[in-house]
Amino acid sequence: MQELRTKQEQENDSRKEALRRDCLSGIEALAQGKTLSRQAWQAVFEGRTEETAAYAAKLAAARRDEIFGRRVYIRGLIEFTNYCRNDCLYCGIRRSNQAAERYRLTPEEILGCCKEGYRLGFRTFVLQGGEDGYFTDERLCAMVRAIKEQWPDCAVTLSVGERSRDSYAALRAAGADRYLLRHETANEAHYQRLHPPELRLSHRKECLETLKELGYQTGAGMMIGSPGQTVECLIDDMEFLRELQPEMVGIGPFIPHRDTPFRQEPAGSTALTLYTLSLVRLMLPKALIPATTALGTAAEKGRQLGILAGANVVMPNLSPASVREKYQLYDNKRCSGTEAAEHLEELRQELSAIGYEAVVDRGDYPGMEP
Numbered sequence: 291m292q293e294l295r296t297k298q299e300q301e302n303d304s305r306k307e308a309l310r311r312d313c314l315s316g317i318e319a320l321a322q323g324k325t326l327s328r329q330a331w332q333a334v335f336e337g338r339t340e341e342t343a344a345y346a347a348k349l350a351a352a353r354r355d356e357i358f359g360r361r362v363y364i365r366g367l368i369e370f371t372n373y374c375r376n377d378c379l380y381c382g383i384r385r386s387n388q389a390a391e392r393y394r395l396t397p398e399e400i401l402g403c404c405k406e407g408y409r410l411g412f413r414t415f416v417l418q419g420g421e422d423g424y425f426t427d428e429r430l431c432a433m434v435r436a437i438k439e440q441w442p443d444c445a446v447t448l449s450v451g452e453r454s455r456d457s458y459a460a461l462r463a464a465g466a467d468r469y470l471l472r473h474e475t476a477n478e479a480h481y482q483r484l485h486p487p488e489l490r491l492s493h494r495k496e497c498l499e500t501l502k503e504l505g506y507q508t509g510a511g512m513m514i515g516s517p518g519q520t521v522e523c524l525i526d527d528m529e530f531l532r533e534l535q536p537e538m539v540g541i542g543p544f545i546p547h548r549d550t551p552f553r554q555e556p557a558g559s560t561a562l563t564l565y566t567l568s569l570v571r572l573m574l575p576k577a578l579i580p581a582t583t584a585l586g587t588a589a590e591k592g593r594q595l596g597i598l599a600g601a602n603v604v605m606p607n608l609s610p611a612s613v614r615e616k617y618q619l620y621d622n623k624r625c626s627g628t629e630a631a632e633h634l635e636e637l638r639q640e641l642s643a644i645g646y647e648a649v650v651d652r653g654d655y656p657g658m659e660p
Contacts, residue, residue, distance in 0.1 A: 313337025314345060320572035321349045325532065331525040334569065343565045350568035350600030353575045358602050362646045363578065363653030365414040365447065366407035366608040366631055369617040370395040374420025376451070377486045380516060382547035382618040383420050389549045391616050394424060395609075397433055403608045404437055404444075410634050411650040414445040416470070416605055421451035431464040438465035445652045449509075452489075452497050462504045467654075469501045470509035472540050475516065476530035477523040484516060498534060507578075507655045509538030514566055515558020516544040524566065532573060537655040538603075539577050541567050542584030545620035560589040564599040571600030576656045578603050587623055594644050603653070604641075606631040 312333035316326055326334065371394045372383045383390055395403075404415050415437060419425065430450070437446050447468035448461060458469070473494050475481050481491040501508040512527050513519075531539060543558035563585060571579060580603040581596025589595060593604060607614055608631040617623075638648040 309333060309337045310339070310342065313339075313342045317342065317346050317349065317569070317572070320569060321353065326528075328525055328529075331528055332521060335521045335524055338562065338565050343561065343568070346565060346568040346572065347599045350571035351598060354571055354600050354602055357576055357656060360646045361602070361649045361653075362597060362641050363414070363603045364412065364634070364637070364648050364650045365416050365580075365603060365605040366403070366410075366412035367416045367418060367605040368395070368400060368403045368407075369418050369607070369609045369613065370400050371419035371422040371425060372613075372617045373422040373424065374451075375423060376421050376489065378489070379484055379486075379551045380513070380544065380547070380620075382549060382620060384550060387549045390618070393613050393616055394422065395613070397429075397436065399610060400433060401436060401440070403610065404441060407608045407631060408441050408444070410631060412608070412631070413443060413650055413652050414447060415608070416447040416449060418449040418470070425450065427453075427457050427460050431460050434461060434464040434466050443652075445654065447507075447509075452493060455500050455504075458497075458500055458504055458506070462506060466506070468507040468509065468538065470511075470538060470540060471498055471501065472509070472511040472513075473498065473527075473530065474512050475519065475523055476512070476526040477520075480516075480518050480520075480523045483518045495530075495534075498536070502534070502536075507537040508534075509540055509578075510534055510536040511538075511540030511542075513542060513544040513558060514563040515556070517552055517555045519544075519558075528569065528573065531570065535574070537576075537578060539570050539574060539579050540582055541570060541579070542582035543588045545584055545588060545622070547618065547620045557588060560585070560592060560595075563588070564595055567596060567601060568599045578653065578655060580605055583607075583623060584620065587620070594640065597641065597646055598644060604637065604648075606634065606637060 316330045316334035373392050374383050374385055377384045377386050434446055445467040448466050449470035478491050498510055543563045545557050546552050546555050579601045581593040581601040585592040585596050641648045
């Protein structure tokens with residue numbers, strides 16, 4: 291029995307070593323710009339250890355520094371409505387959450403946020419909200435035009451969900467530069483587990499393709515550790531991102547919200563989130579990748595860890611202090627301290643401590659016309 295046990299241990303050690311080599315080989319292939327097979331992706335994800343993750347982060351940070359220098363772009367986030375027509379199972383502002391305290395910012399309030407942000411030095415404003423029918427194309431286009439007229443040297447990013455092609459085209463014509471629309475998961479069965487039946491992955495992908503066609507700097511992205519996510523799901527995500535070639539990728543851990551059906555589900559792994567971020571940086575080296583608020587919420591110094599793993603964007607909150615805690619996509623969201631735009635100097639110091647410079651210029655995708 292002792293001999294048999296020892297032999298089994300040796301076989302296990304041999305398999306672990308082979309997986310480690312295959313994982314490192316896959317990471318190196320990504321760094322060299324190669325496309326991985328599904329089998330190679332499986333080894334990369336299943337071979338994640340502290341060693342392989344550190345190696346991926348080292349290569350990702352080095353690649354990012356080659357392209358962007360040690361610069362981290364700062365965007366001013368304005369969460370202007372928490373009304374939403376959708377009922378996504380993971381989201382705290384889902385329409386069936388009767389406990390949510392709803393709000394909409396007025397045009398004057400939104401412009402006030404931009405004015406304060408401009409004074410602080412911000413040159414990109416990110417208008418994010420639920421899919422709120424009140425904000426018609428007419429109202430949103432008027433808002434975008436007003437921002438661009440008053441601050442023509444600034445970029446406007448929108449994150450307001452799925453809309454029609456005509457809507458996206460009108461907003462683009464009004465002056466919107468970028469659009470964030472996270473796909474959340476590229477696996478069909480997993481998508482259906484996270485969303486109500488009326489939402490379809492195929493339509494989400496169509497929206498992203500339309501945004502690219504219309505000339506937006508387009509952002510996709512996914513949650514890590516959401517209920518039902520498997521290695522196969524993560525491979526689907528990576529293959530979809532490779533195909534889409536988005537200019538921006540948002541990656542954050544799943545964090546449960548107390549008023550959703552997923553309230554009892556475990557939070558996603560910070561370590562796996564950081565590892566996936568590094569892999570995306572290696573696969574899409576020119577991408578603008580934020581160290582998300584969810585990452586900063588999930589882990590102490592999560593935002594700095596995101597930068598060290600390959601991120602190059604942070605989005606402090608410019609929303610009025612009175613509404614920040616009402617935009618609760620998940621529990622315990624950080625919206626104070628260096629997550630708040632008014633603490634920009636503290637954020638600069640936080641980034642400087644790890645060797646990076648906070649810059650507030652537009653920071654467009656490399657090679658793309660503003």
